[in-house]
Amino acid sequence: MKVKVKVRRFNPEKDHRPYWGEYQLEAQPTDRVLDLLVYIKGYIDGTLTFRRSCAHGICGSDAMVINGRNRLACKELVKDVGRTIVIEPLRGLPVIKDLAVDMEPFFRKYRSILPFLINDEPPPYTERLQSPEARERFDDTTKCILCAACTTSCPSFWANDSYLGPAAIVQAHRFIFDDRDRGAQARLAILAEADGVWRCRTIYNCVDACPREIDITRAIGEVKKLLLVE
Ligand code: SF4
Ligand code: F3S
Ligand code: FES
DSSP: OEEEEEEEEOOTTTOSSOEEEEEEEEOOTTOBHHHHHHHIIIIIOTTOOOOOSSSSSSSOTTEEEETTEEEETTTOBHHHHOSEEEEEOOTTSOEEETTEEOOHHHHHHHHHTOOSOOOOSOOOSSOOOOOHHHHHTTTGGGGOOOOOTTGGGOHHHHHOTTSOOHHHHHHHHHHHTOTTOOOHHHHHHHHTSTTSGGGOOOOOHHHHHOTTOOOHHHHHHHHHHHHHHO
């Protein structure tokens, strides 16, 4: 089938403003949007810039806006997105070039919620055991691949980019509800600040954007509830 791919192009070093690059190509219905970008870069315009690594929905590096929705390019099939495919960089993060955005502000927020196990108690001889039920408590939020699709789809984040955003809260949830961890109070203090969980207005864009189908609003709600009983 013939498809038209429109990519929002911008090289801050030489362009005054973004413009649309338009490419016509032959595609199979089962091609992924990432395949089309790779083709364009390889055979039509080698200057096109985008990130990808695993190409299998695991690394989280190719989140972008595809026909208006935040998606991983390696998980979107041509047959599901139609013959005209409009691709833009994630919103709310500075564009480095074309579809590559500066992820540092996103990862700074991730680091701020202490995303590692905190436990100063002497470890047992073998390992810190955990029951299957206790592991289940935070199973959903372990699936996060830090693609930023949720945070950059959130209108509350667009309105105020100092909001920690759903991804950071999902990562905090993963440790707060881990019964081997002792850092919950420190994380909750961060999440209770003005730019923490209360900036979430339950808009749900994040849930639609998440390629891992994490129940993000539920995780945020559980953190809010914990703050109310603390
Ligand atoms: Fe991506 Fe989902 Fe993690 Fe957000 S919660 S960063 S959308 S995997
Ligand atoms: Fe934003 Fe998701 Fe909350 S879109 S407002 S973080 S429910
Ligand atoms: Fe790794 Fe798409 S390239 S998730």
